[in-house]
Amino acid sequence: MSKVRVYEIAKQLDISTKEILDKLKEYGFEVHSHMSSLQEDEVNLIMEYYAQEEPTNEKKVESEEVIKPPTPTLSELEKAKETLKKQEEPLQQSTQIADPRTTKERTRPDLTHQVKSTKGKNKKKNKNKKLEKAGNMGQQNFDNENKNLNEDIKVIEIPANISIRDLADKMNMAAIELIKNLMKKGKMATINQEIDFELAAQVAEEFDIIVELEEEKDLLEEIFKEVEDKEEDLEARPPVVVVMGHVDHGKTSLLDAIRSTHVTTREAGGITQHIGASTVTLNGKKITFLDTPGHEAFTAMRMRGAQVTDIAILVVAADDGVMPQTIEAINHARAAGVEIIVAINKMDKQGANPDRVKQELADQGLLVEDWGGDTICVPVSAVKGEGLDNLLEMVLLVAEMNNYKANPNCKARGTIVEAQLDKGRGPVATVLVQRGTLKVGDPIVAGCAYGRIRAMVDDKGRQVKKAGPSTPVEILGLSEVPVAGDMFYVANSDKQARQAADKVKAQGRLQILGQSQQKVSLDDLYNQIQEGQMKELNLIVKADVQGSVEAVKQSLERLSNEEVRIRIIHGAVGAITESDLMLASASGAIIIGFNVRPDTATKAIADREEVDIRLYRVIYNAIEDIKSAMKGMLDPEFVEKVTGHIEVRQTFKVSGVGTVAGGYVLDGKVGRHSGVRIVRDGIVVYEGKLASLKRFKDDVKEVNTGYECGLMFERFNDIKEGDIAEAFIMEEVPR
Incomplete structure (x- = not known):
């Protein structure tokens, strides 16, 4: 009998791989993972165990029923x-x-x-x-x-401003009574009109009701706050998968092949409802695939706080091997903390060499399971449709081992995958639900956009009423087009959603106003960053042809990283106009021009508004200029520099003071304010600061090589002869 892997036994018995692993370890078998192989006797033993398990469980249930306490009459x-x-x-x-x-x-x-x-x-x-x-x-x-x-006497709590209708509800009275009371005071008010706390208190007092100012809650914090779910509320959810890799290695072909095999045929007429995400089903279990144009988009979403994916399928061509973009994709996936499954594509080609691919992956720190590592590697052919089921099985296996869960019974929240303005339907957004269940009619807020969900469409083009965790749907009903990568949240009411969106918009406006007061230019960007804590550079791109606009945008956006984000707030074909300058002035942006120039009048406005215009004929020059500016935007790094070593030759215990070490400076020098660590037999036993540094009886600032000194360490007295004290300082190094 050939060797059988653990996950295959689990599949045969229809139980979880984790349970099989636990049981094998309990019996003393050496198994390391779901891919471990089992001998024939080991397989027989586990099969016999599960064959006998069912009757035992029945007896256990019977015995439990016998000892149930009697119900009192x-x-x-x-x-x-x-x-x-x-x-x-x-x-x-x-x-x-x-x-x-x-x-x-x-x-x-x-x-x-x-x-x-x-x-x-x-x-x-x-x-x-x-x-x-x-x-x-x-x-x-x-x-x-x-x-x-x-x-x-009745006591109620109200906010600083309240409408007549809400005040009447809290007082449990008819609103008309309050309006009459205000008319007697000479104040005309409608049912929806807001009054301040002082006036509300006067009105309420006449009805023998005391009002107190309720504690003001931060609306955004109330809606956006993170909520910890209880373990018992969590349920299994489908894994969310993104496909990454080098250009032309077959990412799109692989996704298309998976969809054509596992997705039900769409509506009659061959209409494809593409919503930026799709769900496939294998053996009754679902997998959600996100369509991203590349790892740059994947990283951009992660930078905005959207940790949407669980597993990354890294596509590598068998005839091409690991390429620069493959390495970038690996680094992006690692930085996001997602599981990596390697799919070696194009196995049907003449020059396919999977072993070379595995070697190149090992050079990047991805050791495949065949070679003793823990990275799952599956050979596939997108063209012939080979190995796809095996690849999806591995995705489900990783999902089972990681036990992905979410709470479906709460207010929904998730991520905007993509969004656009549809001429017939208005703002349309593809969302991925990550927690809770999203329903038609829910009031939601996503950045500056808000609204009540009018309709939801799944990846098959069907109208749906609700969507649970890890489900992608297209939603209609938002006030404007949201930003892809932003989180969406369900509010308590339409009013709360609108107020939250307005507050987000107002905060953004205040930020823009703050930026416009301090104009941005590449020349003195570094100094402005130091003063204003600026971590975002806004750019407007104008070029002579659309191809140049797209090329410049992509090149510059790739310079974004986790600490500094470059935003192209506008890109278009044509000359630099007055409206471009107004936008740049309001948002604190720099204008980048390719093969275009402003006219004399526009240049005069730019000088007056202090807008920085940079004109180029070569993309490379623009990238270098922006890189130089970004170095000023990055926080400096602090690097440890060892300044000297001191050998402890004698120790003295002084009552009421502690232990004093008599030392000799072996090399370099030690300063009074240096950091120190004590190394004993190659092990660091203490790291901290010097309490004092002396030459004879005098306090000194530093002691150089070849001189003796007296040392005391802060909150440390366990000093022994032969210890080496290493002195160091932290130096600020520009990026």
């Missing part, structure tokens, strides 16, 4: 209740004598302190007098008085 419950009542009577009597106040009354004086009117103060005095009498006169009289007070 109604008469037994009544007897127990009577006994408990008799036991409590003496306790209640003693409590009434010691403290005649009720629980309700004990909390009530806190409200009376807030009564502002004379009427309220008098009631408080009367209440206190009656409270004193309550201990002597009995509980009943006090309860009656307390009840009357409760009927008279």
Whole structure:
């Protein structure tokens, strides 16, 4: 019998691979992963174990049923209740004598302190007098008085500004009563008109209601805050997969081949409803594929905080091997912390050499399982459709091992995958639900866009009513086109969604206003970054042809990294116009021109508005200029520099002070403010700072090579002869 892998046994028994691994380890078998091979006797043992397991479980259930505690009868419950009542009577009597106040009354004086009117103060005095009498006169009289007070005084919380309708709801009154009251005060108001807290307090007081200012909640924090899910609320979700690799290695062909094999035929007429993502099904389990144009888009989404993918399929051509973009894709996937599965494509070609590909992958730190590593590698042919099922099985296996879960029973949140303006349907966005269940009718907010979902369409072009975790859908009903990569959130109401979007927009406007006050130019960008903490460079690109615009945009956006983001806020064909300058002035942008020039009038406006215009004929020159500016935008790195080594030759214990080391500077020098680490037999036993540095009895700033010194270390006295103290400083190094 040939060797059988663990995951194949799990598939045959229809149980999880993790369970098989745990059971094998329990029996002492040496298994490392789902790809480990089993001998014939090991396979027989595990098959026999699971064949016998079912009857054992039935007996266990029977035994559990036998020891269930009996349910008490109604008469037994009544007897127990009577006994408990008799036991409590003496306790209640003693409590009434010691403290005649009720629980309700004990909390009530806190409200009376807030009564502002004379009427309220008098009631408080009367209440206190009656409270004193309550201990002597009995509980009943006090309860009656307390009840009357409760009927008279009501306390509500309202925000700083509130509409008449909302105030009436909180006061449990008809809005018309409040409008009449305001008219008597000479103020005309409609039901939706907002009034301030002071006026609301005056109105409420006339109806014997006290108002308090409710604690102001940050609207954005309330909607956008991260929520920790309980373990019991989590359910398994499909894995989200992105396909990456070098250009022409077959990413698109592989995706198309998977779709044509595993996606149900679309609507009649061959209409393809492409929504930027698709779901395939294998053995009843779903996998979601995201269509990204390349790892640059993948990274751009990650930079905006959208950790959307779980697994990256790295496509490498068998006849071409690892290329520069393949290495970039590997680095992007690693930085995102996603699992990597290698698909060696084009196995049908004449010059296919998978072993060479595996060697080149190993050089990049991806050691495949065949060679003793832990990277799954699957040979495929997108053209012939070979190896696709095996590739999808490996995706499901990785998903099973990582146990991807989400809470489907909460408000939905997720990521905007792509968005555009459709002439017939308005703003359209493809979203990936990551948590909760998104439903038609939900009010959502995504950056500056908001709205109630009018319709949802899945990747097959079908209308759906709801979408759970890891499900991609196209949504209609937003106020404007959102930014791809932004998160979307479900709000409590349309009003809350609109307010949140307005607040996001206002914050953006304030940021733009702040930028416009301090104009940006490449020449003094570094100094401006230091003062303004600027981490984003806005650019406007104008060129003579559309091809140049696209080339420049892509080249410049690739310069973005996790610390600095380059935003092309506008790109178009034609001369630099006045409207370009106004946009640049408002958003603090720099204008990049290719083979175009501003006219005299436009140049004069640029000088007046202090807008920096850079004109080029070669893309490379623009990239170099932007790179130089970005170096000023990056925070400097701090690098450790060792300045010297001191050998501890004697130690002295001084009472009330600690241990003093007598040392000799072997090389370099040691400064009073240097960092120090003590190395003993090659192991660092302490790292910190010097408490003192002396030459004889004098404090000194530094001691050079060949001189003796006295040392004390902050919060460390375990110094021994023969220890080496290494002195170092942290130096600021420009990027």
